[in-house]
Amino acid sequence: MTDTTIRKSIFVAADPETVWAHLTDAKLLGTWFHPAKADLVEGQEFTLVSAKDGERMCYGSVQTATPHSHMKWAFSVGPLNGRMTDVDWHLTPIQGGTRLTLEHHGLLDSAEAVGLLYALDKGWHGFLGALYSQVA
Amino acid sequence: MPPNIQTGFRALADPTRRDILHLLAGGEQTIAGLTTHFDMTRAAVKKHLNVLSDGGLVTTRTQGRERLNALDPNGLEPLRDWIGFFEQFWDEKLSNLKSAIESKD
Numbered sequence: 001m002t003d004t005t006i007r008k009s010i011f012v013a014a015d016p017e018t019v020w021a022h023l024t025d026a027k028l029l030g031t032w033f034h035p036a037k038a039d040l041v042e043g044q045e046f047t048l049v050s051a052k053d054g055e056r057m058c059y060g061s062v063q064t065a066t067p068h069s070h071m072k073w074a075f076s077v078g079p080l081n082g083r084m085t086d087v088d089w090h091l092t093p094i095q096g097g098t099r100l101t102l103e104h105h106g107l108l109d110s111a112e113a114v115g116l117l118y119a120l121d122k123g124w125h126g127f128l129g130a131l132y133s134q135v136a
Numbered sequence: 137m138p139p140n141i142q143t144g145f146r147a148l149a150d151p152t153r154r155d156i157l158h159l160l161a162g163g164e165q166t167i168a169g170l171t172t173h174f175d176m177t178r179a180a181v182k183k184h185l186n187v188l189s190d191g192g193l194v195t196t197r198t199q200g201r202e203r204l205n206a207l208d209p210n211g212l213e214p215l216r217d218w219i220g221f222f223e224q225f226w227d228e229k230l231s232n233l234k235s236a237i238e239s240k241d
Contacts, residue, residue, distance in 0.1 A: 006222055010230045014237045022237055032232035077225075100233070102226055107219060 006104040013097040016068040023071060023089055034058060041065070046073075060084065075104075144211060147191030152176075153184050157193060160207040167205065 012019050022028045026036040034048035034057045042065035048058040060075040063086075073087040085106040092099045147153055152174065159165060159173060167185065171178045185205055188194040192211035197204055 006219070006226060008226050008230055010234055012234050012237050018237060019233075022233060028236075031236040033229055100230070102230065104222060104226065107222055 006107065007101065009099060009101045011094070011097055011099055016091040016093050016098045019091055019098045019100055020068045020071075024065070040071075060087075143191040144193060144214060145191075147188045147193050150184070150187075153188055156181070156184055156188065157207060160194065160205060164204040164206045166202050170205070 022032065024040040026039045029036045029040075029048060030051055035051055037047045037049060038044075040046050040062050042062050045061040046059065047056055049055060050057050058075065058077045060073045063072040063074055065071045069091050071089045073089075074084045075087040076082060076084050085104060088101075088103040088105070090101040090103075092101070148157075155173070156170060159170060167178055167182055170185075171181045174181060185194060185196075189196065192214075193208055194211075195206050195208045197206070
């Protein structure tokens with residue numbers, strides 16, 4: 001079964017409080033993502049805007065926020081054309097810093113669709129292989 | 137989402153159409169040939185093939201008196217790129233985040 005969730009983990013040499021601030025503070029979000037119109041607060045919508053011209057880049061809402069450990073966003077960005085997806089942020093204190101994990105769910109309507117995609121891909125190559133061996 | 141991706145996903149959203157693609161992955165088939173695998177009319181199969189064709193997943197060619205339907209692997213490409221786009225998107229943001237925090241001290 002193909003997993004359609006994007007999972008990424010990074011180590012940051014700073015405590016969870018600092019990392020948390022960079023995920024929620026309007027100005028600090030601008031240092032790595034896009035500045036927010038306001039600080040991110042549980043239960044509130046948020047908008048990240050272009051630092052250049054103030055145009056809306058990403059938007060969504062903070063579904064849950066458990067300070068310094070977990071935050072869940074409903075999240076949309078330009079190419080999603082208004083479709084909402086889920087983003088989970090997990091912060092875990094480890095020696096010398098924080099492990100930050102991002103999970104982005106709901107990029108595809110159907111996990112089966114992607115499973116099929118890969119299955120077909122293999123099937124097609126198999127088919128081409130058979131064709132070549134017939135021609136050769 | 138670009139329209140070709142949307143129609144591609146729509147095409148894949150139906151289990152019968154996925155079955156049709158699996159059959160076509162094994163080689164070209166006529167509508168009549170495909171219909172023998174399903175408990176539905178030839179017209180219903182044709183309708184599914186049209187959706188798959190709109191999604192860029194199936195192409196049709198004429199050979200003599202037959203019309204043969206084939207899986208088009210190029211149609212799968214934009215669907216695969218979709219996940220790739222977000223992989224790259226987050227790689228870039230997370231790398232920015234790490235340097236934004238760590239370069240401060």
